[in-house]
Amino acid sequence: MSNELRTIAIVGGGASGIFSAIRAARLAKDSALNVKVTVFEASSQLLKKVKISGGGRCNVTHNQYEVRALTQSYPRGERELRSPFQKFQPQDTVEWFKQRGVTIKAESDGRMFPVTDSSQTIIDCFLTEAKSLGVQIETSSPVQEVGKTPAGFQLIVKGQAPMLFDRLLLATGSSQVGYKLARQLGHTITELAPSLFTFKIQHPLLSDLAGTSFPSAKLKLKIADEKDFEQVGPLLITHWGLSGPALLKLSAWAAREMKRQNYQAKLSVCWLGDLKEEEVRGSFWAKCEAAPKSNIGNVLIEPLTRRFWHQLLDYCEVPQAKKASELSKKDHNRIVAALHHSELQVTGKSRFKEEFVECGGVDLKEISFKTFQSKICEGLHLTGELLDVDGITGGFNFQHAWTSAWLAAESMVQD
Ligand SMILES: Cc1cc2nc3c(=O)[nH]c(=O)nc-3n(C[C@H](O)[C@H](O)[C@H](O)COP(=O)(O)OP(=O)(O)OC[C@H]3O[C@@H](n4cnc5c(N)ncnc54)[C@H](O)[C@@H]3O)c2cc1C
Incomplete structure (x- = not known):
């Protein structure tokens, strides 16, 4: 890869978007690559669901390091996640946080939380890391339209002039606008239904x-x-x-x-x-x-x-x-x-305790699970709850958010 500037836009400052931004910026820094990562978040606050997750304690992952057994906790995505979890799984999540001074503990039922029992620990860790790596974060910036042009991905953010980026990650969770953006780039949204009730x-x-x-x-x-x-x-x-x-x-x-x-x-x-x-x-x-x-x-x-x-x-x-x-x-x-x-x-x-996960999302047939890149639109990546993947309660939904974010970041920086 030549050292021309590569611009990456990440739509969604939630679990998956922020983790992917950090991984992309870290990879670029370690390889001295000229990459600029910008996160657009619709609301004024990043990581809102992380904050309220696990009753304010954030159940970050699950104490299940055996990939086959791990995938059995995903009613949708079980087969597709086997290969991604070989590359980044709960053990890697725990290690990632440990390297940044955040100790994760397991409870007797397998759920894993920061030892502080506070989701703010996770948020602080992410935001410190993102800042130190120079990730640009634009809050109160809802992305309204996306399109692919020969010059790259065009984003229309409310109140701003159109912008162009080389790579695009949609990490919009279960937002209706996110589904619309995925459709605009040619994707199919499968039947939606609430899960975990x-x-x-x-x-x-x-x-x-x-x-x-x-x-x-x-x-x-x-x-x-x-x-x-x-x-x-x-x-x-x-x-x-x-x-x-x-x-x-x-x-x-x-x-x-x-x-x-x-x-x-x-x-x-x-x-x-x-x-x-x-x-x-x-x-x-x-x-x-x-x-x-x-x-x-x-x-x-x-x-x-x-x-x-x-x-x-x-x-x-x-x-x-x-x-x-x-x-x-x-x-x-x-x-x-x-x-x-x-x-x-x-x-x-x-x-169930206000915890709610959307079943349904971008059709898994349209995604390459090595990279979480679209098979329909080159250069587009999609991660987290936007995909038709969901886990049972216990930290599995966040683990999917981390894993998909990790692999998408590698591809956006290196491919
Ligand atoms: C109350 C509650 C508790 C939960 N607890 C747990 C738990 O303990 N463990 C677990 O594993 N899972 C838990 N979950 C599920 C977990 O929170 C989600 O699976 C996870 O947050 C998905 O990550 P994501 O990045 O895909 O989406 P999100 O975290 O939802 O992030 C998406 C972001 O995109 C932004 N966005 C959407 N559209 C646009 C747009 N057009 N432009 C810009 N930004 C946009 C949204 O504002 C949001 O910030 C919980 C869910 C809820 C609701």
Whole structure:
């Protein structure tokens, strides 16, 4: 590459845009290349989502360094991310921050946060780095139009004269204007739908039990005219219905199908985990045989809470004072059915702690995953949530933002 000036425009000063700007400027500096990086951010504030992410703690990545296992947390993008994660994955994220004095810790469920438990640590790190590398940042500068001319990419920023750049990165997250810009350059936007939501369910088994959790439940979701989905994992009763890791995962995998059917579905729950009906029957039978004289209300089934157990007995119309040895076959059948496959009607969705990820975006067939460059428009790169990639909750969405930004930056500077 000759040392002619190369100009790079990055649209979007969020997670992916800022990380890419830093990587591009660092590469240029280390290789003494003449590169100018400018970030255009529509709002007055950079990294807004980083700030509020993870409840203000920023769940930067996930403690999963095995690439195959890592990609399984992406309902959309699983196959495409295998190769990018070979080049920049959670371990690299942790190392990158460590080299800049930011220590990242893992929690028992695999989520990773700065040890300060403050997203401001991440923001300060990025902004210090961007400043020291001379990245030019233009806030309150919404990009309204983009086009490709023989002289380069033309950008129209509100209130400014048109500008030309050699390379363009769109890192606009889930903004509607961002989708419009991608379309202007020839890209297709796939069906959009919110991902990561909780289910609204009204059912006598759940009433007044908000806060009750189940360490492992098996969920089977049936959506009319769509395929079925399953998940096993922790579950939580809320004021509105159900939440918890297994349910959020289910919402991510079934995001499009649930939207198409207006969030109406049938959910079958085994409250005891991934057990066959005969296994549930056998262990319940054994419990009753071991304590025949006990009131059935006192024959507790671990790990169910006493309150949930009593509610389940009420629902099955089995009096709590009935002796375990006196349960009829019908009582047994009802209890086993409720434990193994309670059938709940889902009637809508609710937000999960305001965390929200868009499923859908630029069609992955139109992207080269070695470089995150467009296959349709040479010199254009696209990263982060703008793409039709989304992860389940746990730091996976940021990891995709970092990885795509990293590879796009290398390509924008070196290719
Ligand atoms: C409340 C909340 C909490 C979250 N917590 C986590 C978490 O802890 N861990 C995790 O992994 N993920 C989390 N996520 C998801 C994560 O924030 C996103 O996946 C990630 O920010 C995507 O990065 P991005 O750079 O693609 O988009 P964004 O971070 O959304 O950045 C896009 C930027 O582009 C700007 N922009 C858009 N259009 C234009 C335009 N035309 N001109 C100029 N600028 C433009 C926007 O203003 C924005 O600043 C959370 C999301 C939410 C909403």
